Amino acid sequence: MKQTWRWFGPRDQVSIDDMLQAGVQGVVSALHHVPTGAVWSAAEIDRRKGEIARMTDGSPSGLGWDVVESLPVSEDIKKQRGQWREHIANYKLSLGNLRDAGIETICYNFMPVLDWTRTHLRWRLPNGATCMRFDLVDFAAFDLFILARAAAANELPGWLVEQARERHVGMTQEERQALASNVVCGLPGAAESFTLSDVQAHLEDYRDVSPDRLRANQIDFLTEVVPVAERLGMRLCCHPDDPPFALLGLPRIMSTEADYAALMKAVDSPANGITLCTGSLGARPDNDLPGMMERLGDRVHFLHLRNVKRESNEVYGSFYEAEHLAGGTDMVAMIAAIVREERRRAASGRADWQIPMRPDHGQDILDDLKRSGQPGYPAIGRLKGLAELRGIETALSHPLAGLPA
Structure with missing residues (x-):
């Protein structure tokens, strides 16, 4: 190699x-x-x-x-x-x-x-190191309650929706903002960075793309x-x-x-x-x-x-x-x-x-x-x-x- x-x-x-x-x-x-x-x-x-x-x-x-x-x-x-x-x-x-x-x-x-896509960019490990992480419940909380994608509730299993709702309720506003920023971070160093409005617009563009x-x-x-x-x-x-x-x-x-x-x-x-x-x-x-x-x-x-x-x-x-x-x-x-x-x-x-x-x-x-x-x-x-x-x-x-x- x-x-x-x-x-x-x-x-x-x-x-x-x-x-x-x-x-x-x-x-x-x-x-x-x-x-x-x-x-x-x-x-x-x-x-x-x-x-x-x-x-x-x-x-x-x-x-x-x-x-x-x-x-x-x-x-x-x-x-x-x-x-x-x-x-x-x-x-x-x-x-x-x-x-x-x-x-x-x-x-x-x-x-x-x-x-x-990651929900955490510097998640702390037990030894003190940090790493990137994808947390399924956090991501569902983003999808359902921060991005507020209309179809999300029907696409995700009921148990995940309930856990995500509970997780979102327990978040501070700063934690919600950090989660949103992490999810839409995209490719490191890329020419584009996306706002929530940008993501919503792109998702609408792909609505009919199977x-x-x-x-x-x-x-x-x-x-x-x-x-x-x-x-x-x-x-x-x-x-x-x-x-x-x-x-x-x-x-x-x-x-x-x-x-x-x-x-x-x-x-x-x-x-x-x-x-x-x-x-x-x-x-x-x-x-x-x-x-x-x-x-x-x-x-x-x-x-x-x-x-x-x-x-x-x-x-x-x-x-x-x-x-x-x-x-x-x-x-x-x-x-x-x-x-x-x-x-x-x-x-x-x-x-x-x-x-x-x-x-x-x-x-x-x-x-x-x-x-x-x-x-x-x-x-x-x-x-x-x-x-x-x-x-x-x-x-x-x-x-x-x-x-x-």
Whole structure:
């Protein structure tokens, strides 16, 4: 695996220097300041490459921009309304500009409205560390009584409605405001941030968009852009839903292995691939992550290795961001499957035999707790996760391990 770290640009509290000292081999970044749907210009791409290439004192970092996360897909494209055709044309132009800059791997997602959803951004653990958390009852309280979505009471089970009502009554106004802010936080570093009114308007726009319609729109999008990516020698890789179950009445279409298998079959090209996120997919008990790597590994172009601790065996339930080796995913089995896939690729002569990986998210520990950095992206917490994952890969790759091909 090529060990990468996500970087949100010059405003990120974690610097290029920090990443070098952590032993990072490459960088995952994006042009968050460019409006969704607009073209990523060659000049802006080169500027970000230059920022990655320099340490704080101006000396060369030796790092490159390995993966784009994300080149965002606009809501117009997802709904096939408004300026969706222009946005697809711009997406193709952006792909060309990125390839000209030497960047080949592009992560994107097809989640409506919100790119990820949590109820807590700094939930305190018993040891004093903090992490991100999705609390099912808190989220239902938001849906029912803060957002006040009309259909929520009919969609949610009666026991959850009652618990959410009780939870909401016990909240202070400050706690309600914090919950609302956390839920609509969206993708860290994204160009958009949403108010409750924005969310309500987007939900209304999706009222008539079924899961089947959204799947068809995704296939239409890929039918347009995948041939361009294939011609350019690029790899597109779709990130799963986060969390991988229905929220706010919105369609969810990238939550299971079956979803990915169907998408790979619908647009059957090596340029149409997978961002295998063990955290997002691991929030469902019915997702077999090592098995998914074994069965679909030839189309996995990017890896997010993180772990979540589920608090029930239900598909729709609470979870929190665990330590990288401590959640529900067997990370040793997962990395063993990755090592086997990389060996198969290398034996077949694939140029992309080494899969870029980043230790996604991390708990705030030690001095992270004083920095108030990007939620989920602390320096020390991710360093700890990277060290643990690196150790597993090193051990499994050693001849003494005898890992079968």
